[in-house]
Amino acid sequence: MDCVPLRYSRNVQALSGVESQSLHTKKVCVVGLGGLGGYLVETLARIGVLHITAVDYDVFEDNNLNRQIFSTELLLGRPKTEGAAIRIGQVNSSVVLKTITEKLVADNAAEILRGHDCVVDALDNIPARLLLQEACEELNTPLVHGSIAGWYGQVAAIFPGDRLLNKIYKNAGVTGKGVEKQLGNLPFTASVVASIQAAQTVKILCGRKVLRGALIQIDLLNMELDTIRFDQK
Secondary structure: OOOOOHHHHHHOOOOOHHHHHHHHOOEEEEEEEOOOHHHHHHHHHHHHHOOEEEOOOOEHHHEEEEEOOOHHHOOOOEHHHHHHHHHHHHHHHOOOOEOOOOOOOOOOOHHHOOOOOEEEEOOOOOOHHHHHHHHHHHHHHEEEEOOOOOOOEEEEEOOOOHHHHHOOOOOOOOOOOOOOOHHOHHHHHHHHHHHHHHHHHHHHHHHHOOEEEEEEEEOOOOOOOEEEOOOOO
């Protein structure tokens, strides 16, 4: 199908008309609406994913203003899901945005994630990421992982059976947050990593080839991008 609405015309030729149309029917769940999650939800809405679920139980704080695209001074103390609804309503009113102001835990994970074509990890701690991976595994749903710390970030596409996070965090410990607690979170790192996550997500939704069994590492301080491949066995 070559007829693409003017709103999405700049997606062509990078995406075919058929691919653009298919994105309208896909459902994506973004878990976490912080530095990564805000950019993810907005990017997906702009490219034409019209069914998005946004999950976060937290409220905006002063220290979110440096990097979280949905945060404003007027929304301090308000739920991050509220910020998402306001922003996406202004960006693309055709998007059916379902907001869930709850913490994703073992008891509600399946209910929240079920029915989506792809889940995106925008969380800020290792135990929650591992729980998310387990839930996606049980639901047979692909997961796109991302995390940031200072000038550095990482992205991985994880398909059922891969359990890639177990390999990535094998020696990291699973008691809390990663190194971002020591290195901080910069706005440009969040936007770059979220953009790569969004690209991986769109490729999954369109059925394009996706780098699998590997971790993409981004170093914005030295402007380096490396790929670490893991044994698929």
